[in-house]
Amino acid sequence: MDNYTYLIVIGILVLIAFLSFVTVRQGTVAVITIFGKYHRILQPGLNFKIPLIEVIYSRISIQNRSVELEFQAVTVDQANVYFKAMLLYSVFNQSEEAIKNVAFKFVDERNLMQALIRTVEGSIRAFVATKKQADVLILRKDIVEHVKDQIDQTLEDWGYHLQDLQLNDITFDEVIMKSMSQVVASNNLKAAAENEGQALLITKTKGAEAEGNAIKIAAEAERQAAQLRGQGIALFREEVAKGMSVAAKEMQQANMDTSVILFTMWTEAIKHFSENSKGNVIFLDGSTDGMKRNVQELMSVNMMSKDLEAKKEK
Known part of the structure; x- marks a missing residue:
């Protein structure tokens, strides 16, 4: 074997060795196919594959992913509601079945995102369509729970799991927002008036009680004073009577x-x-x-x- 042939053989072996080993980054897995058919999954790290036979079909991230949503819904009383939401989702788990669903259910990532967003929006719209405009703002938690109940099974079939749905902003048409502000302002004024009325009632009640107590005290003092004056007059009259009696006796003794x-x-x-x-x-x-x-x-x-x-x- 000449040197030229030797070099070719060495080059082929090196190429085969190079093609036989593949590195999978942390947080991802690789799906291997043979002649277009699913074969196995490569875990993070250095892996061996049969060159030219086993092909990496796709690399799938198992980390959490998020997407922002902006859409409109209509309430049962025909009010437009505008949502801004954040959707957090991830691969359901690292089981072979879940990874196969992620790899083969959709043509590409764009189609997955389109289906996921439309599914979440449709679930929220269906829920809001049964509620009145005045109730939507207090139903954030109920909306999230409704969405999870509706799409959890669907996402699991796709190989994904809904981690969280945050409704960051819920707004209405400008006219409705203005009327809602007026309602809140009028309610605040009503509450303030009620509080002021109660405070005035308490003040007047306490003042009346104080005035009544003062009148009672003054009346009691006057009664005691009158009693003492009467006792004084009685004592005065008694002493006058005694003095007159003594004087009369003395004058009788003097024949006057x-x-x-x-x-x-x-x-x-x-x-x-x-x-x-x-x-x-x-x-x-x-x-x-x-x-x-x-x-x-x-x-x-x-x-x-x-x-x-x-x-x-x-």
């Missing part, structure tokens, strides 16, 4: 007319009126009959004092 005491008291009262009164004139009955009537009244008071003293002695 006790009416003098009453006349003296009457004149002292007139003097007190003139000294402490705010007026300038005191009207007195100076007639003989008037003086006589006054003296008789005073004598009657004197007799009452004597009767009272007699009762006490008994």
Whole structure:
């Protein structure tokens, strides 16, 4: 064998060796076919394949993938709803069946994405079409759960799994958004008015309670004051009666007319009126009959004092 032939054989062996080994990156797997038919899967790392017989049909990523969606739906009350969403999906698992589905269900990645996006959008549109516009904003979680229930089995048949669906933005037509803002503003004003009314009611109630308590306290104080004044007047009258009784006894022992005491008291009262009164004139009955009537009244008071003293002695 000459050198030229030797070099050719060495080159062929090197080429075969080069074609026999293939590297699969981490996070991916390689699908091998023989004459166009599925044969096996190559895992990440350095792998051996039969050159010219085994062919790498496709390399499939097993990592999570995401896609952003923007689409429109219509509610049961004919309101347009605009969605912005983020879809997170991945290969269902690394089983042979799942990898075969991923590799052979669709012609290419573009067709897969088109089918996936349209399936998710259709599921959301079908759900929103049964709801009213006012209910959509509070049904984010229900929408996500509905989509998962509807397409999980379909995606599994394709070899994929829906990891998450995030509805990042839900908007309506400008007219509806404006009316919704007005509704929120009016509700806030209503709540503020109710709170203000309750605060005013509480303030007035507390003020009325305080005023009522003040009136009760003042009334109780007046009652006690009146009681004390009455007791004072009673004590004063009692002491006056005692003094008159003692004076009357002393005048009787001296053989003097006790009416003098009453006349003296009457004149002292007139003097007190003139000294402490705010007026300038005191009207007195100076007639003989008037003086006589006054003296008789005073004598009657004197007799009452004597009767009272007699009762006490008994």
